[in-house]
Amino acid sequence: VPPVASPAGAPDPAARVYLDSASGEPLHPAARQAFAAALDAAYADPRRLHHAGRSARLLLDNARAATAEALGVRPDEVTFTASGTAAVHRGLLGLHRGSERHGRTLVHTAVEHSAVLHAAAWTGSPARSVPVDVTGRVRLDDLDLADASVVACQSANHEVGTVQPVTAVADRAGRVPVFVDACASTGRLPLPEGWAALAASAHKWGGPPGVGVLVVRRGSRWRDPFPEDERASEHETGFENVPAILASAAALQAVVTERDEQAPRQRAQVDRIRRVVGGLTNVDVVGDPFDRLPHLVTFSCLYVDGEALVTELDRLGFEVASGSACTASALEPSHVLAAMGALTHGNVRVSVSRETTDADVERFLSVLPAAIERLRAQL
């Protein structure tokens, strides 16, 4: 039986290169340290009044304060959930429920994460999609607010990196509350303004998996869309994973502190990939080249099966994601690429992490063109 995880070793020139930080950023060292320290100190239920419970509550409140400070919001606006998806569900559906008397239609951009689209469909209420332009940016002039309960507009697109004009959407939305799925950008870009509720996901900034952040602004009309749980606040549900939450807060503080150094470095690496890949024959680099997330780039290769390209790159030691659905593993191609008018097959998303070196990028770029040509020759 092979080991489930290989132990960390000395740097090896033949080491695998992980280029899928947009799916999950490697654990930040600050998170590892905080997690280890909290495991022994934060086991009790933070609701309980005994000493161990109060200790857990203190640690949880410290994590909440640190997270709020890093995000530029108030501590009492921050709730921790069991995942980014859970935060999306609670945020979006809570605003929808809170607006019942004002409208019934959930309005969302055409390129929201599937968690938003499925949550909207689950309500049984009408939903309306707002189209995007060729870069994946929402078309403000097509924002129709008739009967709207809530407008969902992501901070930046998780597949192509394009930053959305959230504040302009909020200006136009007026009294209709705006929900922001900020999972793709939190920690990497400052939060936009003007929203009523927002969701983020710790493993995308280098925290452990299993921690989401829900921020509900004070004064927002938010009502619990799910069965009540008798926690400290109506926004909360379930027994918090305090060690993982502390680790997430430590990682967030660290990445926000390191952002001025990391973001330009990652931006330059992505620019380099965009330039080289954009020069390949029949390859389309998608998303806004400038107003984008610092760490990710997506491109589509004509006449190539995207999942086969992921497998071929993995064989060569490079770990990337794909929005294509050419095999049985997914039935529908990426709705994001389709909404942009981009090619859905032959699609690859490359996202760099704080550990990605310029040499990693050059090694990837040195094998990619031949990998594409090999797959084209097979078809």
Added chain:
Amino acid sequence: MRELDCRGLVCPAPIIELARHIRDVGIGDLIAVVADDAAARADVPAWCRMTGQEYAGQETADDGAPRYVVRRVN
């Protein structure tokens, strides 16, 4: 109109067929791809944009399968 039957083929096969056969028709003429693969709906117009051909729209074949029509421009 020249028609390519790509029923049952998965992406990117219908687009590869289209690229192989676009020169079967004259400049200004139409060629159609009948494909039930979901990706073709996005990929035929995207292919036209990337290769400088003109996407002429979506129709429905007699059996209900989508038929994507392309005008050869170059």
